[in-house]
Amino acid sequence: MNEADLPKLKYVQNIISKTFRLCPAAPMLVPHESSNDTKIGGFDISYGTILLVNAWVIHRDPLGLDDPESFKPERFEGSEVKPWKLLPFGIRRRVCPGAGLAQRVIALALGTLIQCFEWQRVSQEEINLAECTGLSMAKAEPLKAKCKVNVEAIVEQH
Numbered sequence: 001m002n003e004a005d006l007p008k009l010k011y012v013q014n015i016i017s018k019t020f021r022l023c024p025a026a027p028m029l030v031p032h033e034s035s036n037d038t039k040i041g042g043f044d045i046s047y048g049t050i051l052l053v054n055a056w057v058i059h060r061d062p063l064g065l066d067d068p069e070s071f072k073p074e075r076f077e078g079s080e081v082k083p084w085k086l087l088p089f090g091i092r093r094r095v096c097p098g099a100g101l102a103q104r105v106i107a108l109a110l111g112t113l114i115q116c117f118e119w120q121r122v123s124q125e126e127i128n129l130a131e132c133t134g135l136s137m138a139k140a141e142p143l144k145a146k147c148k149v150n151v152e153a154i155v156e157q158h
């Protein structure tokens, strides 16, 4: 696959959105400092206060989705998820300027891994999706998987 295929691969894009929803790479985004006295959600915020946005919690808000913890990439198909309910890259003025690049590179890498290899889990045990604590969301237990080159897909490409 190449970049021109990306708009056609809606399901791959949906898997990425779903993964960013449950496992945002920066779950607390980055700290912001209030440049004025202001009010947010009824709370008085004074000038110079450091504010953190908990995207992890926003993404799992049951008010935004039915069954917010389940893996259902197809729900990104329509307008079920509102833009302010999915903010792995932040939102508005300080939104990540690399979001478009990052999303394309991730889709190309994931799509190529799916196309060029056959994947299997190492054990039949359910994969532990627990995350460790920290500024980014690494898995607590590293994912172990076996892969075999899909020769046909690679020959077709050349």
Ligand code: HEM
Pocket: 025, 026, 029, 030, 088, 089, 090, 091, 093, 094, 095, 096, 097, 098, 099, 101, 102
């Ligand atoms: C998976 C990939 C990436 C994720 C999850 C990510 C996420 C974020 C987040 C959460 C912020 C903070 C937004 C906020 O202040 O609320 C941010 C800011 C930023 N990101 Fe990314 N980013 C990614 C890739 C990239 C790439 C590829 C670039 C550059 C090519 C980039 C450049 C920046 C810059 C310059 C800022 C600061 C923007 C500002 O404060 O005005 N990021 N990113």
